[in-house]
Amino acid sequence: MRREDFGDRVWESGTFDGDVYSIALDSHPFILFYNTDHAAAAGLMEGDRMRQPTSPDDFLDMVTAMKEASGGSGLSYGYVNDGAQMWRLWYTLYLQQGGVMELPIGGEARIDDEPAVEAFRFIQQLVDPSRGVPNADIQTALAEFISGDSGMLLSGVWELPSLQAAGLPIDAMPIPNLYGTPAAYADSHAFVLPHQNDVDEDARREVYRFVAEILKDSFDWAGAGHVPAYLPVTEDPAYADLLPQANYAAVAEIINYDPPAWFTGSGSDFQSLFAENLQPVLLAGADPQAGIDRFRAALDELLGKPNPV
């Protein structure tokens, strides 16, 4: 296992002050699945892939075309009562506009208003009844897409096995770059060896070897949709034949994790706070700016508290 066997962003997220603290097994980004039959009927296919949108409005038109083709929804996106789903799509679109988010402990949260509001305006249009379902949760979105009543699905790569098991004609791609800056959102599973007061050198070496073996054999794990972090696996010719995984593996080079702070991460208060303050924007058409302001105030309060970690 060497430094150059990992992508930059995946590797760096496991380091602190230059020291390695964790080894990532994979990255599992938030991506776009689509139903190839509906995409063909909507005239969106170029060869055996769906074409890339040229602008945010063009993507909205593609979704509208998908809705006509599927007879149900153009795009399925379940977000209700689900901070993770909301945060992942919004943050992707925010970063694509060059938005920066910083959470300095003891300081004030930085959220750029313009891209923040624009991302919400765009998602509001995606879930508009003319394209999708305005108040779906993740189960509803999955049920809709799996039953063939929808053209596209925004979710994580981990949904792939259940979509494939349903026998759908699907393919997948990174979330299209609509605003100019290549960016995607992802998390990683990682191995961490907790601090030992009394280190057994032999046991530790065996643990390292065990982790290395798992990473080297992570091709099977890729079958579940996740993008292996160990580059020799994804650079292997066999991986190129693994579809649709190979169609979105490049996303690993542009992934972003949650902004670092003790309260962020998957299943954290941070994503729950995001939902609490910003769900009304999507669900009830509330003003995005007011939601962002409330979210920022909640973050400032957390940043002002003593760091319990």
Add this chain to the structure above:
Amino acid sequence: MTTTATQRPPATAPAPGKPAPRRPRRRDGLAGWGFFAPFGVLFAVFMLWPIGHGLYLSFTDQSLTGSGGDLVGFANYLEAFAEAEMWQSIGNTLWFTLLSTVPLVLIALVMALLVEQGLPGKWLWRLAFFMPYLLASTVVSLIWIWLFNPQLGAINSVLTGIGLPAQPWLQDPSLSMVSIVIATIWWTVGFNFLLYIAAIQGIPDQHYEAASLDGAGKWRQLFSITLPQLAPTTVVVVILQVLASLKVFDQIYQMMNQVVTPSTQSAIVYIFDSGFTGYRFGYASAVSYIFFAVVLLVSLVQFRITARKGS
């Protein structure tokens, strides 16, 4: 324990006829402690120690990650008292308790009275009303998340079928707590129902016989015999129900998919979030003790009222 031991019949005494004032008493005591030990150990480990340790933690800045742990005096308590979110969560808990306790007692009573009217297939009714109580909270939450689903849910299908507008049950802040209460009633009403069934069956038939000889009709019998006889059961049911409702956590946490909303965050959800996703064990412990004081207060008021009723 030991004082009653001497009054027991000689079956427990080792040598009948012998006075043996001290020895059997001590042996008896040992046996008693032996029987008590398994429960006693569990009670000490999972009840007494956590209570004491929690109180200690509430005066520290202990973190879930193991750091911290210094004594900080009353800082956690002061912070909690000034925190609007904590008061709101306690308010939500009291609101849930009120919303759930009244129907949980009344519906259980009505169901028990109806079933005990001598319906055909009585066992089936009893089973059907009690069965949901046997389900795990996770199962109940999943069932109701699907029933309440805005697009695919059975409840909205029925509503739109009869021409009423569909509702975003769990998503609308003004409806979400009521939706959780509905699910909770379906889930737990069976227990109160069972208590009432047992109490109704305990009312002697002679009372009804005498009443009907005196010319009392069914309604008269209900109000003059059945309901008064059920009063002690109602006291028990209300006490148990209030305590159960104050502890609400599972169904809120699960049905809201861990998302905290200002209208559904209960006290225990707030404590859980502070301690486990916010890592602040010390602060969470302090809030636990504040909430404990609130529960104690509610219980005292309740005992006061029921005691007055009893006398």
